[in-house]
Structure formats: C-alpha cells, structure tokens
Amino acid sequence: MSKSQTQQAVEAIISxxxxxxxxxxxxxxxxxxxxxxLYSNYERGEYVIKSDKVGTDKPSVTKYMSKQISSVLQKTAVFNDGEKYTPKNVGKNNKEVKAIELLIEQLQADGNTAGVEQATAIRDEKLNELKAKKTTKTLNVDDLPESLRNLA
Known part of the structure; x- marks a missing residue:
C-alpha cells in the first residue's frame, strides 16, 4: 500500500x-x-496529487508540495514539541457562522445596533462552542496505570 502525502512529507523532513x-x-x-x-517520489509515481486544481508541470507541483510541507510542519505534533494543532480561526468556514456574519453586516448597514449586539453574541457563542469541540480532549481511563485510575 502506498504512503499518503503527509506520511511521505513527514519521512522526508525527518530524513x-x-x-x-x-x-x-x-x-x-x-x-x-x-x-x-518529494519531487523524486512524484516522478516515480509514489507521490500522487489527486487535486484537479494542480497542474502536472514542475512549478505547479513544487508550489503544491511547498504548501503541503508548511501544513505538515504546522499541524504535525512531532514537529511541534508534541503539541496538538489548534486552528486560529475556528468556525470561520461554518455555514451558520457565515450566515450570522452576513446578518451582522446587514444589521450594521440598517443601523440596527440592538440586532447587531444580539447577533454578535450568538455568533461568539457559536464560535466558542466550535472551538471547545476542536480542543476538547477525552481521557481514556484504561490508558492510566491501575494506581491512578481511581483519580479519574
């Protein structure tokens, strides 16, 4: 079975x-x-780019790979002292949040300050909810030593 792009990037960075x-x-x-x-892997057919948006010419492929390397460095815990990646703009691609943002713009244009405050509060609540989902960690009690399980 072939390795994913991420696996190949991690291995290349480590090597x-x-x-x-x-x-x-x-x-x-x-x-x-x-x-x-990575480009050598691409030429051998080991590194496969499935996106239709990326051309097959060397500049397009290397641009794609450069972005992927940056992403791997940012998001892989191995390269970040074991810290899990947390996106900075959590929820900005959420349909509900986007709709609320548009509503806020309309309310501001209409001069409805009470509506803006209400919509902003709801948006912030939704963003906090989404952020909490992304950063919540669950403890598996079975992974703890027997002597510490009573503390969980």
Missing part, C-alpha cells in the same frame, strides 16, 4: 533534518532538500 523531538522550522536548504525528495 533531511534528523529531527528527533522539539519544535522544528526548516531553513531554505533543508526545505529545498525535502522538496527534491
């Missing part, structure tokens, strides 16, 4: 940097080596 923990940021030379490794 180039010998990263073993902590936060990682690539310098220009390292990024170039990772790109070369």
């Amino acid at each position: 180039v940097t010998n990263h073993s923990g902590g936060k990682l940021r690539l310098n220009t030379e390292q990024r170039s080596k990772v790109m070369d490794e």
